[in-house]
Amino acid sequence: AQKVTQAQTEISVVEKEDVTLDCVYETRDTTYYLFWYKQPPSGELVFLIRRNSFDEQNEISGRYSWNFQKSTSSFNFTITASQVVDSAVYFCALSDHNYGQNFVFGPGTRLSVLP
Amino acid sequence: GAVVSQHPSWVICKSGTSVKIECRSLDFQATTMFWYRQFPKQSLMLMATSNEGSKATYEQGVEKDKFLINHASLTLSTLTVTSAHPEDSSFYICSARWRVTDTQYFGPGTRLTVL
Numbered sequence: 347a348q349k350v351t352q353a354q355t356e357i358s359v360v361e362k363e364d365v366t367l368d369c370v371y372e373t374r375d376t377t378y379y380l381f382w383y384k385q386p387p388s389g390e391l392v393f394l395i396r397r398n399s400f401d402e403q404n405e406i407s408g409r410y411s412w413n414f415q416k417s418t419s420s421f422n423f424t425i426t427a428s429q430v431v432d433s434a435v436y437f438c439a440l441s442d443h444n445y446g447q448n449f450v451f452g453p454g455t456r457l458s459v460l461p
Numbered sequence: 462g463a464v465v466s467q468h469p470s471w472v473i474c475k476s477g478t479s480v481k482i483e484c485r486s487l488d489f490q491a492t493t494m495f496w497y498r499q500f501p502k503q504s505l506m507l508m509a510t511s512n513e514g515s516k517a518t519y520e521q522g523v524e525k526d527k528f529l530i531n532h533a534s535l536t537l538s539t540l541t542v543t544s545a546h547p548e549d550s551s552f553y554i555c556s557a558r559w560r561v562t563d564t565q566y567f568g569p570g571t572r573l574t575v576l
Binding site: 379383388389390391393396437441443449450451452453454456 | 495502503504505506507552554556563564565566567569570572
């Protein structure tokens with residue numbers, strides 16, 4: 347069975363601080379996808395990244411960066427120089443390779459960036 | 462990009478009434494759509510998988526007679542909450558799978574409040 351764990355329920359940081367959101371996953375599949383989504387108070391899920399299990403390269407997109415380590419089954423997300431607009435719930439998710447089905451969300455981490 | 466819409470975005474109804482929520486893929490064909498439910502401060506939980514032209518597959522614990530799903534076309538799936546009760550109040554999110562990109566695209570969600 348697939349499972350995603352986000353051990354941090356809530357995090358509060360002061361603006362301009364860096365923050366890392368942890369994600370640990372479990373799967374028996376050799377091919378799978380990992381995702382991060384942002385859910386602001388409006389509720390709509392905002393897609394941030396998708397990573398294929400064969401691509402372990404870290405990725406940077408502006409202030410966002412992701413560290414994928416297969417050896418520890420982790421896919422951590424770092425926000426550099428956080429801003430108030432980053433305040434949201436962030437979900438890590440896992441799906442198998444069957445055309446994106448069997449989608450499992452982690453419990454989410456609520457990030458509050460204080461001015 | 463692939464866009465998924467939901468209608469209505471929010472609905473308030475009386476206990477015992479039925480509510481229909483529509484999920485549309487606006488610029489792509491979706492052979493498979495998914496319905497999720499999210500209670501306050503919780504993660505998204507998959508309710509059912511809807512395949513065009515066939516019966517939906519429900520997750521364990523989800524009452525198929527209460528949550529009727531119809532996927533009549535490649536761009537539309539509907540979720541009908543029958544005889545809604547206050548405990549059905551939740552945020553319902555649909556997603557549509559696009560085989561071309563091998564991933565799911567999420568709708569903006571529908572907030573249901575049953576009085």
